Amino acid sequence: MKRITLVLVILCSAYLSFAQLSGGAKAGINLASMYFKSDDQTETTDMVIGFQLGGYLNYKISETFIFQPELVFSRLGGKESEYDPNSQEEIDVQFKLNYLAVPLNFKFQVNENFGLLVGPQIGFMVGAKAKVDFFGSSVEVDVKDQFKGIDFGGNIGLSYTINKLGFDARYYLGFSNIGDFDEDIGDGKIMNRAIQLSVYYQLFSK
Secondary structure (H helix, E strand, O other), rough: OHHHHHHHHHHHHHHHHOOEEEEEEEEEEEEEEEEEEEEEEEEEEEEEEEEEEEEEEEEEEEOOOEEEEEEEEEEEEEEEEEEEEEOOEEEEEEEEEEEEEHHHHHHHOOOEEEEEEEEEEEEEEEEEEEEEEEEEEEEEEOOOHEOOOOOEEEEEEEEEEOOEEEEEEEEEEEOOOOOOOOOOOOEEEEEEEEEEEEEEEEEEEE
């Protein structure tokens, strides 16, 4: 079994060595929300604007097929508003969820400029805060212990490239439950959602 694994690793390494490799930096914004599902009820929070910053690699397997792994710092989250009848005030809660995300996208080049991309993504939470606005004041608290450390989902989107500059628009759909609350919420689940718009610049190619 070890010999078979070693042969597969050698073959994959040799194959990728013949693939054209390029890479660079990327940055963009996230229009993020959180999807709640509990029993027969569902709810999606209001969107919040986050950001993303990191780098990418492109393994050009053929003229039309590219493997594009990335390493990105990405802020997701959502916003909820609730009216308190006792105080007759609106209470706003905004979640800021920070991830070190690893998208593993596969890109199909429709032509020289346009591409379609799809692939899985795993995110490792590095921080989470909740900002609460009420009675004219604002308080921010750490809520990392109320969320799971790993988020898993998938991407689908479009890309446009011209020379070394590129743009992409993708939708991130979280598959896993990120909530980790102490209280009993039945079969309640929380999942990340985001529209992601980014620009990237090629720094090297070989």
